[in-house]
Each structure stands twice: as C-alpha cells, then as structure tokens.
Amino acid sequence: AAEGSSRQALGREAFVARTAQFVETTGGEILNQLKSIGASADWTRTANTHTEQMSAAVTEAFVRQFEDGLVYRGHRVIHWCPRCMTSLSDEEAEFNDTQGALYHIRYRLADDPSRSITVATTRPETLLGDVAVAVNPTDERYADLLGKLLVLPINGVRIQVIADDYTDAEFGTGAVKITPAHDPNDFEVGMRHNLATPVIMDAEARMNGAGDAIDRVPPELRGVDRFEARERIVNMLRDTGALVKVEPHAHAVRHCYRCDTVVEPRLSDQWFVKMAPLAKPALEAVRTGRIRIMPERWEAVYINWLEGIRDWNISRQLWWGHRVPVYYCDACGAAPKASRTTLTTCDCGAPLRQDEDVLDTWFSSWLWPISTLGWPNESSADLKAFYPGDVLVTAPEILFFWVSRMIMSGFHFMGDAPYHTVYLHGTVRDMQHRKMSKSLGNGIDPLDVVKLYGADSLRWTMIAGMGLGVDVLLDPTDLEKSFAPGRNFLTKLWNIGRFLLTKVGSDPVQPLSAIAPSALTIADRWILDRLDAAIADANAALGPVRPGASGRWTDAERTQGMRLDAYADAGRRFVWNELADWYLESVKPRLSAGGDDADVARAVLVHAFDNALRLLQPVIPFITETLWAKLPALGDASHRGAEFLCTSAWPEARPSSANGDAFELVRNATLAIRQVRNEYKLKPGKFIEVTLVPSPADAAAAPSLVETIGALTRASVSLLPAGDAQAAHQVLPGGSEIVIALTQLRDELSADDAAKEAARLRAEIDATQKILDGVRAKLANESFTSRAKPEVVEGARAQARDLAQKVDALTRKVEAL
RNA sequence: GGACGCGUAGCUCAGCUGGUUAGAGCGCUGCUUUCACACAGCAGAGGUCCGGGGUUCGAGUCCCUGCGCGUCCACCA
Numbered sequence: 001a002a003e004g005s006s007r008q009a010l011g012r013e014a015f016v017a018r019t020a021q022f023v024e025t026t027g028g029e030i031l032n033q034l035k036s037i038g039a040s041a042d043w044t045r046t047a048n049t050h051t052e053q054m055s056a057a058v059t060e061a062f063v064r065q066f067e068d069g070l071v072y073r074g075h076r077v078i079h080w081c082p083r084c085m086t087s088l089s090d091e092e093a094e095f096n097d098t099q100g101a102l103y104h105i106r107y108r109l110a111d112d113p114s115r116s117i118t119v120a121t122t123r124p125e126t127l128l129g130d131v132a133v134a135v136n137p138t139d140e141r142y143a144d145l146l147g148k149l150l151v152l153p154i155n156g157v158r159i160q161v162i163a164d165d166y167t168d169a170e171f172g173t174g175a176v177k178i179t180p181a182h183d184p185n186d187f188e189v190g191m192r193h194n195l196a197t198p199v200i201m202d203a204e205a206r207m208n209g210a211g212d213a214i215d216r217v218p219p220e221l222r223g224v225d226r227f228e229a230r231e232r233i234v235n236m237l238r239d240t241g242a243l244v245k246v247e248p249h250a251h252a253v254r255h256c257y258r259c260d261t262v263v264e265p266r267l268s269d270q271w272f273v274k275m276a277p278l279a280k281p282a283l284e285a286v287r288t289g290r291i292r293i294m295p296e297r298w299e300a301v302y303i304n305w306l307e308g309i310r311d312w313n314i315s316r317q318l319w320w321g322h323r324v325p326v327y328y329c330d331a332c333g334a335a336p337k338a339s340r341t342t343l344t345t346c347d348c349g350a351p352l353r354q355d356e357d358v359l360d361t362w363f364s365s366w367l368w369p370i371s372t373l374g375w376p377n378e379s380s381a382d383l384k385a386f387y388p389g390d391v392l393v394t395a396p397e398i399l400f401f402w403v404s405r406m407i408m409s410g411f412h413f414m415g416d417a418p419y420h421t422v423y424l425h426g427t428v429r430d431m432q433h434r435k436m437s438k439s440l441g442n443g444i445d446p447l448d449v450v451k452l453y454g455a456d457s458l459r460w461t462m463i464a465g466m467g468l469g470v471d472v473l474l475d476p477t478d479l480e481k482s483f484a485p486g487r488n489f490l491t492k493l494w495n496i497g498r499f500l501l502t503k504v505g506s507d508p509v510q511p512l513s514a515i516a517p518s519a520l521t522i523a524d525r526w527i528l529d530r531l532d533a534a535i536a537d538a539n540a541a542l543g544p545v546r547p548g549a550s551g552r553w554t555d556a557e558r559t560q561g562m563r564l565d566a567y568a569d570a571g572r573r574f575v576w577n578e579l580a581d582w583y584l585e586s587v588k589p590r591l592s593a594g595g596d597d598a599d600v601a602r603a604v605l606v607h608a609f610d611n612a613l614r615l616l617q618p619v620i621p622f623i624t625e626t627l628w629a630k631l632p633a634l635g636d637a638s639h640r641g642a643e644f645l646c647t648s649a650w651p652e653a654r655p656s657s658a659n660g661d662a663f664e665l666v667r668n669a670t671l672a673i674r675q676v677r678n679e680y681k682l683k684p685g686k687f688i689e690v691t692l693v694p695s696p697a698d699a700a701a702a703p704s705l706v707e708t709i710g711a712l713t714r715a716s717v718s719l720l721p722a723g724d725a726q727a728a729h730q731v732l733p734g735g736s737e738i739v740i741a742l743t744q745l746r747d748e749l750s751a752d753d754a755a756k757e758a759a760r761l762r763a764e765i766d767a768t769q770k771i772l773d774g775v776r777a778k779l780a781n782e783s784f785t786s787r788a789k790p791e792v793v794e795g796a797r798a799q800a801r802d803l804a805q806k807v808d809a810l811t812r813k814v815e816a817l
Numbered sequence: 818g819g820a821c822g823c824g825u826a827g828c829u830c831a832g833c834u835g836g837u838u839a840g841a842g843c844g845c846u847g848c849u850u851u852c853a854c855a856c857a858g859c860a861g862a863g864g865u866c867c868g869g870g871g872u873u874c875g876a877g878u879c880c881c882u883g884c885g886c887g888u889c890c891a892c893c894a
Contacts, residue, residue, distance in 0.1 A: 095890085095891075102894085119894080120894065121894060122894070123894085134894095166892085166893090166894090167893090167894080168893055168894085170893090171893050171894065172893085172894060173894095175894095176893090176894050177894075178894095183892085183894080184892060185892045185893090185894075186892095186894085188892085251893090251894095252891075295822095297821060297822070298821095298889090300820075300821070301820080301821075301888095301889055301890075304819095304820075304889090304890070305889090305890075308890085308891090396888085396889085397889095399889090400889095431828090431829090433886095433887080464842090465829085465830080465842095467830075467831075469822090470830080472829095473829060473830090481828095481829095481843070481844095482829095482843095484843085484856065485842055485843065485856095487856065488856045488857090489856095490856090491854070491856050491857090492853090492854065492856085492857085494853085494854080495853040495854035495856095495857085496853065496854080497853080498853045498854075499853035499854080500853085501853085502852090502853070503853090540833095565830090565831075566831080569831080569841075569842095572841095572842095573841090580853085580854085581858090584853080585858095588852095671860095674859060674860065675860070675861095677859090677860085678847085678848075678859070678860040678861080679860085681847095681848080683848095683849095684848075684849055684851075684859085685849095685851080714851090767838090768838090771838055774838090775837080775838090778836090778837095778874080778875080781874050781875085782874085783873090783874035783875085784836085784874055784875070785874095786874095787874070787875095788836055788874085788875085789836075792836050792837075793836090795836085795837050796836085796837060798837080799837050799838080800837095803838085
C-alpha cells in the first residue's frame with residue numbers, strides 16, 4: 001500500500017514475488033538483530049516455511065490428513081474479514097469489548113397486523129436476511145404464535161415463527177431473529193429447521209444479495225456499506241414505527257487480528273481440520289507431566305482451550321502462503337482430489353483446477369519442530385538426533401495459535417511431544433504497561449540499546465528483570481533508567497578483571513587443587529563457600545533441566561526452576577557484594593606483601609573469578625568471554641579445559657567445602673567500626689585505635705583477623721579480654737565487641753553533639769528493648785518452643801542473647817557519654 | 818458471563834512448604850575523588866506488606882470478603 005499498489009493490481013504471481021522479496025529482507029534484519037544480541041544458534045540451519053522441503057512437509061501433512069478424513073471441506077458460517085477479504089480462524093478473530101446498542105424491532109403478523117413479535121438485535125441491518133424468529137419452546141408468551149408468518153419490515157419478506165432451545169427466554173424480548181447466512185448460531189438453528197440461507201452482503205460487507213436474495217435488499221440500499229446500512233435501516237424502522245426502542249448494550253465483538261476490522265460472519269466453503277482426535281494426546285501430555293507449561297497457571301488455560309476445541313478453519317482467501325493441494329474437475333464432477341504432486345489432467349481427460357485458497361500460516365508453523373528436521377522423511381538423521389527437543393520459549397499470546405498445535409502435530413505425526421517444557425515469558429512493555437508498538441511510538445530498537453549500552457547490558461536487563469511470567473517494564477523515553485544498572489554491573493565486572501590483570505597479570509597461577517587446604521586463610525575459605533552457595537543458588541533457580549528417567553515431570557518438579565531473575569541475581573550478588581566488596585578488599589594487603597600467601601590469594605582469586613565468569617556466561621556472553629581471553633592466568637590450560645569460555649564447563653561446587661564462617665567477624669567488626677566512624681564524623685583519613693573483645697566463639701579466629709579488619713577500616717585493631725567503659729561500644733552479632741576509646745572521638749564532638757548522641761542512643765536502647773521483650777515473650781510461650789522447628793527456636797534464643805548484649809553495651813555507652 | 822493473576826519502600830520488583838528486627842535495583846540524604854571501579858566506595862533515611870474479617874502460639878505468606886488493576890476464555894441475540 002505504501003508503494004501505491006495492491007495485491008489485486010499486481011496480480012497473483014507478481015504479488016507473491018514481491019512478498020517473497022520483502023520476507024527475505026525483513027527476515028535478514030531479524031537474524032541480524034538476533035546475532036547482535038548474541039543469540040547462540042547454528043546459523044547454517046536457518047529455515048523458513050517456504051522452501052521446497054518445508055512446503056513438501058506442509059503438503060504431506062494436508063494430504064495425509066485429507067486421506068484420514070481429518071481435513072474436510074465445510075459449508076458454514078465462518079469469521080470473515082471484509083478488508084483482508086479472507087476467512088479467519090477462531091483464534092484470529094479476537095474479541096474486543098464494544099459499546100453497542102440493542103435494537104428492539106417489531107415484526108407484525110402477516111394475517112393480523114395488530115399482533116406482533118418484538119425481537120432484539122445488535123445488528124439490525126441483517127434483518128434483510130432473516131428467515132425466521134425463534135422463541136424458546138417453553139415460553140408461553142409466544143406459544144400461540146408458533147408457525148405463524150411474520151412480515152419483515154423494510155423488505156416485506158414473510159418469515160415463520162419457530163421454537164428452538166437456542167433462544168433464552170430471559171434475554172431481550174425472548175424472541176430472536178434468525179439470519180442463517182450471517183450468524184454462526186443462526187446457521188445452526190437454520191440447519192435444525194431446514195431453513196433457507198439468503199446472503200444479503202457481499203465479500204466487502206456491502207449490502208448486496210447473492211442470487212435470488214438480491215430481492216431482499218431494497219434498491220436504495222444496494223452496495224451500501226454495512227455500518228452505513230445499519231444507520232439507514234434504523235432510521236427507516238423508526239420512520240415506520242417498527243423500532244420499539246434502542247438501549248445501550250456493551251458486548252464483545254470479534255475483530256480481525258491483522259487489521260482490527262470488525263469481523264463479518266460469512267457463509268462459505270472452507271477447509272477444516274477435525275481437532276478432537278488431535279487434542280486428545282495433547283491434553284494427556286500436560287495432564288500426565290510429559291509436558292509442563294510455565295508459569296503453571298497457563299496449564300489450566302491450555303487444558304480449558306483443548307477441552308472445548310472446535311474445528312480449525314485452515315483455508316484463507318489470500319495469495320501468500322501454501323496453496324491448498326486440492327484439485328477439482330469442472331467437467332466430470334469427480335470428487336476433489338488432494339495430491340502431493342501437481343495434477344493437471346483429470347481421469348476424464350479434462351483439465352484440473354487447483355483450489356485457489358492458501359493455508360493458514362499456522363498450518364505450516366505447527367509442523368515446525370518436525371519439518372525443520374526433515375519430516376516427512378522419517379529416516380532423517382536430524383529427526384532421529386534432535387526430536388523431541390527440550391524447551392519451547394515463547395510468548396503466551398501464541399499458546400493456542402502455535403504452541404498447542406505444535407504439540408498436536410508432534411503427537412499426530414511423530415507420536416511424541418516436540419518438547420517437555422513450554423516456558424511462557426513476559427512481555428516487554430512501557431512504563432504505562434502498554435505493549436510496545438509502532439503506532440504508539442513507544443518501542444525500543446534493540447540495536448539502539450546495543451549501540452549505547454552493549455548487547456550484554458540489554459541481555460542482563462531482560463534476563464535479570466524477567467520474573468517467571470512477569471512482564472518487563474522499560475522506559476522508551478529514558479533508556480538510562482532501564483539499562484544503566486545492567487551496564488554498571490558489567491563495568492564492575494570489567495574493573496574486577498582489570499584488578500586481576502594488574503595483580504596477577506599473565507603470570508601462571510596455581511590451580512586451586514594444587515593449594516594445600518591448610519594454606520587457605522579464613523577469607524579464602526569464606527569466598528570459596530560463597531562461591532559454592534552462588535552456584536547452588538543458580539542451579540536451584542534454573543531448576544531441573546529435564547524430567548527424570550520416567551520422562552515425565554513429577555508434580556514437584558514441574559513448578560521448579562526457570563527463575564532467570566534469581567539465577568542472574570545469584571551471580572550478581574556473588575560478584576559484587578561478596579567477591580568485589582569483601583574478598584577483593586581484604587586480599588589487597590596479602591597481594592602486596594607477596595610470598596607464598598600471595599600465591600594462595602591469587603589462586604583463590606583466580607578460581608573465584610573464573611567460576612563467576614562461567615556462571616554468568618549465558619547471560620552476558622560477550623564481556624565474560626573477553627575477560628576470559630584477556631586473563632590467560634585464569635588457571636593453566638588443563639585447568640581451563642576449553643578454548644572458549646562458552647564451551648567451558650558449567651561451574652561445580654567443590655566436593656568438600658571448608659568452613660569460612662569465621663570471616664563473619666571481619667564483616668561485622670568492619671561494619672561496626674565504619675558505623676562509629678560515620679557516626680562520629682571522623683575524617684576518612686583519620687587513623688584510630690580499636691580494641692576487639694572477642695567472644696569465646698570468635699576467640700580462636702580473632703588474632704588472624706585483626707589485621708584485615710584494620711586494613712578495611714583504617715584502624716589499628718588490638719585484642720583485649722575485657723571491655724572499657726570509657727568507649728564507644730558495639731556488640732557484634734556473634735557476641736564479640738568492638739571498643740573504641742572515646743578520647744579519639746571526643747575532640748570531634750561538641751557537648752551539644754554528645755547530648756544529642758546520648759538521646760539518640762537512648763531511643764535505640766528503647767527500640768532494641770522492645771524487640772527483645774517480644775522475643776522473650778515468644779520464648780516464654782510454650783506453644784512456640786514446643787511446636788516451632790528446633791532451628792527456629794534456637795534462632796530466637798540466639799537473637800535474645802544478642803539483643804540483651806546490645807542493650808547492655810548501648811547502656812554502657814550512653815552512660816559514658 | 819466464566820476462569821486466572823496482581824496490589825510489599827517514591828518507582829520497578831524479590832520474598833519457597835506460615836517462624837529471627839520484611840529485602841534488591843533505581844531514586845533520595847550525608848561523607849569520600851584511598852593506587853580495579855565516581856557507570857564507584859562508605860554510612861543512612863524511607864514500609865499500617867490495598868481495606869475488613871477469620872484460622873493459628875505466630876500471617877506479607879493460609880481462608881473468606883470488599884475495593885482497585887490486569888490477563889485469558891466465551892454463540893446470550
């Protein structure tokens with residue numbers, strides 16, 4: 001249309017050629033986008049449904065089902081788009097809630113104009129095609145009118161009053177006008193009562209009778225568009241007094257999913273697929289766990305749809321698509337023939353004519369999992385190797401169009417499901433939760449994002465923000481807001497890499513396995529523990545990848561995993577909050593000191609970073625691969641085990657984890673000292689003396705940790721067995737205490753500040769005491785101590801101890817002030 | 818009309834089978850350009866977990882109900 005042309009102007013052949021050209025160009029763009037964002041596929045195996053091989057598969061499927069009686073020709077009322085000039089399947093005709101009107105129209109009796117029946121309709125223009133008025137058989141109001149003739153207003157056609165269960169006595173007037181050619185339900189009623197099917201609209205939905213029915217359309221209305229006709233007919237009814245009333249009426253109206261035109265029900269001949277036999281195994285597959293759909297709630301939607309499934313209209317009055325492989329002989333009237341090869345001549349010698357229609361695009365798509373692997377050639381090596389596949393990742397809106405039909409075709413043609421998991425992801429929307437679209441101008445071109453923030457930032461933002469079945473909200477007017485956090489994380493990762501490069505360089509580093517466990521410090525053991533935890537968290541988030549040996553998901557398994565957000569978060573937490581914030585900072589003095597311990601630290605550092613890169617590679621393949629390549633010191637060749645990070649092994653937790661819990665003392669002490677420094681507004685450069693009073697539990701580890709604590713806090717940390725009343729006092733979660741002589745802090749404080757500080761501390765004591773009272777009350781409750789899990793009770797006890805110590809310490813501190 | 822989902826910090830969201838003082842990112846406040854990183858670091862502020870009932874020793878988490886959003890399905894003309 002943009003080129004000032006149309007398919008009719010081009011003609012069938014030229015139109016198909018022009019469309020093929022468009023597909024080629026657009027398809028290439030999509031492939032480029034996918035490659036730009038790092039989609040990792042075998043690009044030598046791209047496929048499209050219009051290649052010869054794929055087309056042969058489509059024809060084969062059609063012919064086979066035609067021969068089995070699953071594909072049949074049906075004469076009925078289908079959804080018709082008057083703009084696209086084609087029929088639509090049920091799924092392609094989408095409901096939109098529309099504010100319309102219910103028109104009450106009086107039809108008078110032919111033999112007694114004083115009597116009448118009033119019908120209610122939302123589409124008064126169709127009355128020209130009415131053949132009956134139906135009432136409910138039990139409706140006594142109309143009992144004496146059954147069989148009588150009514151006169152249609154406007155065209156004066158005589159129609160009968162019939163009884164049919166379809167009519168609901170409660171709705172409207174209890175009398176329904178029956179227009180078999182223009183309403184699917186009326187068509188059913190018409191069939192039951194053997195009624196005529198006059199067609200009063202043409203393919204473009206203009207008032208026009210087909211054949212004899214032309215007489216039903218008054219000359220002044222012929223060729224008038226349906227909506228214009230509605231208005232004019234309503235006026236005519238009003239003028240003649242036939243219009244009883246008009247009331248507002250909200251109802252759902254079907255619209256064409258391509259162009260949003262109001263769908264016109266149309267009587268025509270179409271090809272259908274009988275769905276009930278196909279639906280059966282597809283239903284069983286989900287019910288028995290052969291296939292799981294995630295999020296789980298979509299399983300109910302899927303089952304509901306399949307249980308009520310209706311036959312699939314697969315013919316389209318379009319040109320672009322696979323042509324229906326059916327041939328007709330106009331001469332001898334032989335039955336239509338479906339054929340795998342092009343037929344030209346009938347047995348009777350006359351030329352054969354191929355069906356003009358093409359197949360629904362989904363009729364080729366539903367074969368995708370098998371046709372791309374060589375079906376119908378069942379000895380195809382690809383089919384044997386790759387069918388069935390594992391996971392289908394797609395959007396929920398094509399669950400019916402595509403997903404369920406692929407499952408049906410998989411069972412029908414291959415005897416098995418095409419995949420064991422259907423993952424339905426969220427949709428990218430703008431901040432007003434609107435879908436991104438060209439017409440709204442609220443879209444984001446992924447290539448723009450790649451240019452500004454990098455492909456990994458885009459991937460990170462999508463994956464880390466992708467809760468199971470949750471939409472991702474992005475702001476098209478503020479890319480920074482959406483993509484900076486991802487970009488910042490990547491920068492962080494990059495800078496860790498730079499740090500390693502300066503501290504490790506290209507020197508060979510021993511693999512962790514070569515380090516004696518006894519040489520590992522508490523910090524080393526801690527970060528290795530955290531790494532194990534991150535790997536475990538990531539594995540748990542991703543969940544079981546395949547069903548167990550039975551090939552079916554258990555009820556427990558089918559809801560587990562596929563939490564990409566939790567997986568990404570596990571990686572981010574480890575890299576940023578554990579590796580960078582704590583381990584890396586604590587290890588700096590050791591690296592500068594050199595010697596054997598520096599080698600140990602390097603080995604641990606390299607091991608942790610290497611595993612972090614492996615863990616995150618699927619999310620951010622570009623930066624992780626680059627860092628891996630730049631850091632040859634990430635273990636020796638045998639340690640790496642692969643040429644590329646993307647082909648290296650998924651990280652595994654170490655068989656025996658050493659306990660690094662003691663490192664918590666470093667973290668807690670550091671946090672406490674920093675808090676004091678901030679509280680007393682010490683200059684960052686100011687060096688202070690700190691005393692650590694370790695609890696019995698921390699006593700053993702404390703001597704080896706004071707140096708690290710000092711380095712992290714610009715303090716000289718010494719150990720003391722007892723507290724000092726004249727000090728800023730902090731109680732750590734493990735029971736150890738931090739003491740800092742007030743003489744170091746006082747000169748920064750005015751008397752006024754001290755008073756304020758004391759008041760603040762009193763408030764903190766009160767708050768802490770309140771919590772403590774609550775915990776104590778809980779512990780005093782026998783129902784709690786006897787019924788709650790032991791670890792919960794133990795946790796509460798520990799909490800009470802910590803809180804009590806904290807209150808004590810705070811009290812001493814405030815007294816000192 | 819039927820079914821389902823959501824409503825947690827200013828914003829976007831995590832919170833598994835009910836159990837420590839409810840978390841993250843962004844934003845906000847204060848301090849800091851310390852030799853990986855200011856796309857950063859450190860310390861903070863900020864929440865009646867939509868309202869109302871109920872179950873329980875204990876509820877953001879379970880049940881009922883109201884309100885507000887959203888999705889899917891549907892032949893009431």
